[in-house]
Amino acid sequence: MTSLDTVLDKDGVRLTVDDAVATVTLTNPAKRNAQSPALWRALTEAGRALPGTVRVVVLRGEGKSFSAGLDRQAFTIEGFDGEPSFLDMARGPEAELDATIAEYQEAFTWWRRNDLVSIATVQGHAIGAGFQLALACDLRIVAEDVQFAMRETSLGLVPDLTGTHPLVNLVGYARALEICATGRFVHAEEAERTGLANLVVPADQLDAAARDLAGALLAAPRDAVVETKALLAGALSRDYEQQRVAERAAQGRRLRDLAGITD
Incomplete structure (x- = not known):
């Protein structure tokens, strides 16, 4: 694998x-990186195509907006070329509709793999599916002009691209409900204050900030980061005593590894 190899x-x-860092870029700035089933399949393919050497994945969008959300063409009678429209999908068998949504969700799930740390760099609009794609990542660096909004409920829908779980975990149930039910904008100051954003920088510093953060993440031994990420992610579903047990088990594995002891 050569430096800056274009894989997809x-x-x-x-x-x-580029060595241990992969970059996934949304490349349709003319449509504010609006999303479609084809884009979701490409995102899923990108996750599957990552070389095993990759430790950090940076997600970014070209242009002034990270992603303005779902392309409204999905709701027209014609839909996208070669794709069933969302209206046609709704008229089909319930099991097929469920399976199709599950396939779409795959584009949003691999970012939190334990062997990776993912960083979303977000500028301008991150609406609906765009907001959920940013939420799919472990960390978020946002520009001062960022505008998050969850507009699905306002359209008579629900956020269904895995965004509800991280949103509640980050900002709490009450604030998450208010953000989703009102569809209002969340700007940079609130995003940083409530935990949606790890860092706020000027838009022209997003890429540099991501490089700095990626470098800091790569400074720690890979296996220690993998164990720590799994430990922290699992804390959401464990009680205090279960977490103590998990900490001991993880530390035992690290100590044996450092001592060169193999099972």
């Missing part, structure tokens, strides 16, 4: 790899 470039998604 299709349907509005480009994946490049």
